Amino acid sequence: MKTCNNCLRSNPDDFNHCRYCGADIRYAEPVKRPFWKRVPAWVLVLLMVGGLIGIWFLLVGSFLAITTIEGVASMVLLILGAIGFGVVPLRAPDGDNNVFRAIGLAFFALMGASLDQTGNTLYNKPVEYFLCPAGTGLDREEIISNPLPGTTYVTQDFTCWDKSTGKPVMTLNPFKILGIRFVEYFILGYILLGLRFVFWRIKNNS
Numbered sequence: 020m021k022t023c024n025n026c027l028r029s030n031p032d033d034f035n036h037c038r039y040c041g042a043d044i045r046y047a048e049p050v051k052r053p054f055w056k057r058v059p060a061w062v063l064v065l066l067m068v069g070g071l072i073g074i075w076f077l078l079v080g081s082f083l084a085i086t087t088i089e090g091v092a093s094m095v096l097l098i099l100g101a102i103g104f105g106v107v108p109l110r111a112p113d114g115d116n117n118v119f120r121a122i123g124l125a126f127f128a129l130m131g132a133s134l135d136q137t138g139n140t141l142y143n144k145p146v147e148y149f150l151c152p153a154g155t156g157l158d159r160e161e162i163i164s165n166p167l168p169g170t171t172y173v174t175q176d177f178t179c180w181d182k183s184t185g186k187p188v189m190t191l192n193p194f195k196i197l198g199i200r201f202v203e204y205f206i207l208g209y210i211l212l213g214l215r216f217v218f219w220r221i222k223n224n225s
């Protein structure tokens with residue numbers, strides 16, 4: 020096939036004149052076929068199957084990560100929240116509702132806390148700092164209880180341990196931990212919104 024220089028439509032290679040507009044196409048360049056038309060069909064099938072397998076692994080992998088690796092669920096929800104509450108993609112900062120956005124983001128990210136109660140170092144250090152008495156460190160254990168036959172509850176027990184004696188000092192109230200996490204998420208959300216504003220300014224000044 021070659022393309023008519025006049026009307027840009029395709030004509031068979033052996034045509035001398037465009038079948039649409041009649042222009043001289045003897046010296047027209049042969050059409051460069053798009054990539055997906057040049058590769059053999061089996062390569063396309065292979066790519067498609069590979070892609071599907073890749074997506075499947077990604078889904079299963081992220082599900083496993085959410086349920087098993089500490090802090091992943093909070094992180095995933097924080098990222099989703101950042102997209103949902105307009106931190107990313109970079110949109111024009113619109114007025115002074117950043118406080119409400121940050122609160123919304125914090126509430127959203129807090130849902131991650133119910134999925135991954137264990138948290139991670141980033142989330143648990145402030146809890147340790149604010150709630151554990153001096154000289155103790157935060158650690159947690161899973162409490163597996165069977166309140167009724169056939170039911171199993173796994174809850175997290177956040178306990179401050181004495182660093183020198185290795186004995187438990189106090190077990191923390193989970194609502195206080197959620198409260199501290201909420202404040203953390205709020206601050207984090209506010210920082211993200213602030214960064215967006217800064218990036219927006221830089222982008223528009225350059």
Ligand SMILES: [Zn+2]
Pocket residue numbers: 023024025026027028037038039040041042
């Ligand atoms: Zn033509």
